Amino acid sequence: MNDIYQQYKGVGIRKICFILGLAATLMLIAMLSITQGASSLGFFNSFKALFAQGGVARGIVLELRLPRIVMAVLVGWGLGLAGSVFQAILKNPLASPYTLGIASSAGFGAVVAIIFGGINYAQYVIAGSAFFFALMASFIILGIARYKSTTPETMILAGIAVMFLFSALSSFLQYMGTMEQVHEIVFWFFGSLSKVGWQEIIVAAAMILLPVPVLLKWSWDLNLLAAGDESARALGVNVARIRMGGVIFGSLITAAAICFTGVIGFIGLVSPHIARMLIGSDHWFLLPASGLIGAILVLTADTIGRTMWAPQMIPIGIVTSFIGVPFFFYLLMKKKKEYW
Amino acid sequence: MLSVEDLFFGYKNTAILENIKIHLRRGEFLSIVGPNGTGKTTLLKCIAGVVKPGRGKIFIDELDAARMSRLDHARRVAYVPQNSPAKFPISVFDAVLMGRRPYIAWRPSENDLKAVADILKSMDLEEFALRDFDRLSGGQQQKVLLARAVAQDSDYLLLDEPTSNLDLKHQMEVLEMISAMVGTKRVGAMLAMHDLNLASRFSDRMVMLKSGQIFSSGTPRQVMTIENIRSVYGVEAVISQTNGHPYILPTGPAKAAV
Numbered sequence: 001m002n003d004i005y006q007q008y009k010g011v012g013i014r015k016i017c018f019i020l021g022l023a024a025t026l027m028l029i030a031m032l033s034i035t036q037g038a039s040s041l042g043f044f045n046s047f048k049a050l051f052a053q054g055g056v057a058r059g060i061v062l063e064l065r066l067p068r069i070v071m072a073v074l075v076g077w078g079l080g081l082a083g084s085v086f087q088a089i090l091k092n093p094l095a096s097p098y099t100l101g102i103a104s105s106a107g108f109g110a111v112v113a114i115i116f117g118g119i120n121y122a123q124y125v126i127a128g129s130a131f132f133f134a135l136m137a138s139f140i141i142l143g144i145a146r147y148k149s150t151t152p153e154t155m156i157l158a159g160i161a162v163m164f165l166f167s168a169l170s171s172f173l174q175y176m177g178t179m180e181q182v183h184e185i186v187f188w189f190f191g192s193l194s195k196v197g198w199q200e201i202i203v204a205a206a207m208i209l210l211p212v213p214v215l216l217k218w219s220w221d222l223n224l225l226a227a228g229d230e231s232a233r234a235l236g237v238n239v240a241r242i243r244m245g246g247v248i249f250g251s252l253i254t255a256a257a258i259c260f261t262g263v264i265g266f267i268g269l270v271s272p273h274i275a276r277m278l279i280g281s282d283h284w285f286l287l288p289a290s291g292l293i294g295a296i297l298v299l300t301a302d303t304i305g306r307t308m309w310a311p312q313m314i315p316i317g318i319v320t321s322f323i324g325v326p327f328f329f330y331l332l333m334k335k336k337k338e339y340w
Numbered sequence: 341m342l343s344v345e346d347l348f349f350g351y352k353n354t355a356i357l358e359n360i361k362i363h364l365r366r367g368e369f370l371s372i373v374g375p376n377g378t379g380k381t382t383l384l385k386c387i388a389g390v391v392k393p394g395r396g397k398i399f400i401d402e403l404d405a406a407r408m409s410r411l412d413h414a415r416r417v418a419y420v421p422q423n424s425p426a427k428f429p430i431s432v433f434d435a436v437l438m439g440r441r442p443y444i445a446w447r448p449s450e451n452d453l454k455a456v457a458d459i460l461k462s463m464d465l466e467e468f469a470l471r472d473f474d475r476l477s478g479g480q481q482q483k484v485l486l487a488r489a490v491a492q493d494s495d496y497l498l499l500d501e502p503t504s505n506l507d508l509k510h511q512m513e514v515l516e517m518i519s520a521m522v523g524t525k526r527v528g529a530m531l532a533m534h535d536l537n538l539a540s541r542f543s544d545r546m547v548m549l550k551s552g553q554i555f556s557s558g559t560p561r562q563v564m565t566i567e568n569i570r571s572v573y574g575v576e577a578v579i580s581q582t583n584g585h586p587y588i589l590p591t592g593p594a595k596a597a598v
Contacts, residue, residue, distance in 0.1 A: 004469040005457035008433050011470065217446055224438055228425045230390045235492065236414030236442040281429050284447065 015285045018278065022292040026073065029296060033069050033303040034061060037310065063197070068306070071196040071204065072299040072316075075264060078208040078257035080271030080294020082250040084286050085215060087272050088222040089246035090152040097254035097268035100155065100247065101137040101162030106258050108166040109133030110188045111173045114181050123195055126188070127259040134255035137162050138247050145247075150240045151229075155247070191262035191317030193302050200260045207256035211249040212287075218242060219283035226281065266321050267294045270328045277331055297324055341365050342387070342417070342496050342528060347396035349382055356382050357552045360396070366495055367526040369519060371539035373563075374549035375573055380532035381422065383549075384498045387530070388419035400496070414442035418489040422500040422532075424481055432468045432476070432484050436460060439491030456491055463487050463517065479510030486517060496528045497521065504534060511535075515542050537587040540564055548572055561586050570594045 035046040041057055046065075049057035082097040090099065097103075113129035137159075144158045174182055215222075221242045224232040229239050258264065271294035272286070279289045297320060305319040347360040357379045364370050372380045386393045389405060398405040400416050408416075418439070428435070436459060440452040460469050465487060468476060473484060482502060489497055499518065503511040519542050521527045533539040539546055540560035547557040550572045556563050564586045569577045576595065577588045 004433065004460055004466055005453055007470060008453060008457070011431075220441060220444055220447075223430070223434070224441060226425065226428060226430065227435075227438060228421065228423075230385065230388075230421050231419070231438075233390050233410070234388045234414065234417075234419035234421075235438060236411040238410055276429075280431075282434060 015279055015282075019285060019289055019292065022289060022296065026292055026296050026299065029299050029303070030069050030073065033299060034065055036303060036307045037065055067196050067198055067201060068193045068302065069299060070201055071193050071261065072302045073295040074201065074204055074208055075193070075257045075261055076267055076271075076295035076298030077291040078204075078253045078294070079264065079268035079298070080275070081208075081212070081215070081287055081291035082253040082257070083268035083270075083294070084272035084275065084283065084290040085222070085246050085250040085253075086268075088225055088283060089243045089250075090156055091225060092152060092156060093273070094269070095156070097250060097257075098163075098263075098265070100141045100159035100251070101166060102134045102251055102254050103258065103263045103265075104163045104166040104170065105137035106130040106134035106255060107189055107263060108170045108173075109259075110262070111170045111177075111185050114184050114188070115173050115177050123200075123260075127200070131255045131259040133166070134259065135251055137166065138251035142244055142247055145244070150243045152243075155243075187315070188262045189317070190315035191258075191264040191320075192313075192315050193261055194306075194313060196260055204256045204260060208253050211253060214245075215249060215287055216284065218245070219287060222246070222283040223281070262315075262317065264298065264317050264320055266324050267297055270324050271297065273328070274331055341399075341401065342530075343399045344383075344387060345397045345399070347383070347386060347398070348394045349379070349386055349391070350394055355552055357386070357393075359553060361554065362530075362547060362557075364496060364528045364530050366528045367522060368528050369522045369542055369544045370528070370530045371533045371543040371546045372530065372549060373533050373536055373539050373546055374555075378549040379552045380549060381500050384419065384500050384530065384532055388417060388498050389413045390419065411442045414492065414494070416494050417496045417498060418492040418494040419498045420485045420489050420500065420502060422504065424485060428473045430473055431470050432465060432473055433457075433460065433470060435473045435484050436465075436487045436491050439488035439493075442492065455493075459487050459490050463490070478505045479507060479513070482506060482510065482514055483517070486514060490521065494527075496530070499529065499531045501532050501534055503538060511538060518542070536564060536569075540587055541585045564588060 035043045037060065039060055041049060041060065045057060046061055049055065049061045052058045079097050086095040086097060086099055087093060109130035109132055110126050113126040117125050140162055141155055141158045145155050148154050174185055177185070221237045224235055224237050225239065225242065233239050272290045274293050275286055275290035279285050298316065301319040301323050302316050304323070305314040305316055308314065342364040344360055344362040347357055348355065349357040360383060372383060374380055382391070385391045387398055405413060433456060436456045437448055437452065440448055440456065444452060460466050463483060465483060468480060473481060476484065486502070502514050506514065515538060518529050522529050543560055545558060546560050546563040548555045548563050548568060555572050556568050564579060566577060566579055569575055569588060574594045575590045576592050577590045579586050579588050
C-alpha cells in the first residue's frame with residue numbers, strides 16, 4: 001500500500017549512491033594526481049614511494065604532492081559546502097562564500113600583513129591576518145543584521161558595502177607599497193596551493209571539518225528556509241538563529257579555506273549549483289555533494305595547473321575559472337529545472 | 341482551547357489590531373472576515389507566532405504561547421500563509437514532509453515517511469508525490485500546503501485565505517478537506533476569508549473585523565446582516581438563505597455615509 005513510501009526511499013538511496021560515486025571519483029583523481037608532477041617519477045613508482053623508507057621520491061610525494069592534494073580537497077570541500085550554506089541562508093543564487101565581503105576583507109588582511117610585516121613576512125602572519133579580517137567582515141554583517149533585521153536583503157547589501165570598503169582599503173595600502181610588496185599581494189590574490197605543509201593542513205582541516213556535523217543537523221532547517229521565513233518559523237525553525245549560525249560557520253570555513261591559499265574564486269558559487277542540478281535541493285544530500293564537487297573541481301584544476309607547463313605553475317585561482325566556467329555554462333544550457 | 345486576550349499589534353503610532361478577544365475550540369471552524377487591510381493576516385501571524393504582538397496574551401490549551409518553545413508551539417499550531425514562495429524547487433513529498441519538522445531531530449524517521457505517504461494518499465496527492473511543487477497548479481499547491489499542515493499534526497490550524505486564486509472546484513475541495521479535519525480529527529480551524537459566502541457556508545462561527553477591531557462575532561447568521569455589511573464594507577446587500585446558510589448578494593455602494 002505504501003508504494004510512494006517505497007519510491008521515495010528509492011530516490012534517497014539513489015542520492016546516497018550518487019554521493020558515494022562522487023567520493024570515489026575524488027579518490028580516483030587524487031590517486032591520478034599523486035603520480036603527476038614536475039619530476040617524472042612514473043605512475044607506479046609514485047605509489048611505491050608512498051610506502052618507501054625514505055628517499056628522494058618519498059620526499060617528493062609525501063612533502064610536495066600529497067599536502068597539495070589534501071589541501072586542494074579541503075579547500076574545495078570547504079568552499080563548496082560554505083557556498084551552499086550561504087545560498088540557502090541568503091536565499092540567493094548569486095551568494096557564495098565571498099558574498100558578505102569575506103574575500104576582499106581576507107585580502108585586506110593579507111595586504112596588511114605583507115605591507116607591515118616587514119620584508120621577511122612569515123606565512124603564518126599573512127594567513128592569520130587574512131583569517132582575522134575574513135571573520136571581521138562577517139561580524140560586521142551580523143552586527144548590522146542584529147541591529148536592523150536578519151533578512152537576506154539587508155545582509156547582502158551590507159556585504160556588498162563591506163566588500164567595497166575593504167577593496168578600497170587594500171588598494172590604498174597597495175598604492176603605498178613597494179614593487180615587491182605589490183607583487184606578493186597580486187600573487188596572494190591569484191591563490192596558490194604551493195606553500196602548504198602538513199601543519200597548515202591540520203589547522204585548516206579542524207576549522208573546515210568541525211562545523212560539518214552542525215550544518216548537517218541544520219540541513220532540515222536550511223530546506224525549510226526555502227518555504228519562506230514565515231512558514232519556517234511556524235514550523236518551529238528559529239530563522240534568525242539559523243541565519244546567524246550559517247553566517248558564522250560559513251565564514252569560519254571560508255576563512256580557514258582561503259587564509260593559507262589566497263582567494264580561489266568561483267568554486268563556492270558553482271559547486272552548489274552543479275550539485276543542485278545533479279541531486280536536488282535537500283541540504284542533507286546537497287551539502288556533502290556540493291563539498292565533494294568543490295573538492296573535485298579544485299583538485300582537478302590544481303593538478304592541471306601544476307602539470308600542464310611543469311615546472312611552471314599556473315595559479316589555482318586562474319585555472320579553476322578556466323575549467324569551471326565552461327563546465328558551468330554547459331550545465332546551465334542543459335538544465336531542465338529552475339531552482340531560483 | 342485557543343484564546344486570544346486583549347491583543348494589540350501596531351507600528352509606532354498606528355494600531356493594526358486593537359482589543360482582539362477570540363476563542364477557538366477544538367472541532368470548531370472559525371472564519372475571520374473583513375475588508376482588505378483590517379488586520380486578518382496580522383492576527384493569524386500573531387497567533388502563529390510568526391510576529392510578536394505588542395500587548396495581550398495568547399493561550400494555547402491554557403498555556404501562554406509567549407513562554408512556549410518554538411517547537412512546542414509548532415506541534416500545537418499549524419499555519420499556512422497566503423503566499424507560497426515563487427520558487428520552491430522541492431518534491432511534493434518533501435514539501436509535505438516539512439510538516440514533520442517539529443518532531444524531527446536529525447532526519448525524518450520511518451514513521452514520519454509513512455505518515456506523509458498516508459496523508460498524500462488520503463488527500464489524493466499520490467500521483468504528484470515525486471513531482472516538483474513548482475510544477476503543480478495553484479489549487480494543487482494549496483492542497484499540498486494543507487497536507488503539510490496535516491502532517492504537522494497540530495490541534496489548531498490557521499489558514500490565510502486558503503481559497504484565494506483557486507477555481508470553484510478547488511475552493512470547494514480545499515474547504516471540504518478543512519471541514520473534514522475539523523469534524524473527524526477535532527482540529528480547531530481559524531481561516532482568514534475574503535469570500536463571505538464561502539465563509540458562511542463552512543463556518544461554525546465568524547468574526548468580522550473593521551479597522552483592526554472586532555466589529556461583530558457569532559454564528560454566520562448573526563454576523564452576516566445587512567447592517568453589518570453596510571457599516572463594515574460600505575456596501576448595500578441583500579441576504580438570502582440556502583440550506584440554512586446565509587449568503588449575500590451586493591447590490592451597490594452604501595447610500596448613507598458610514
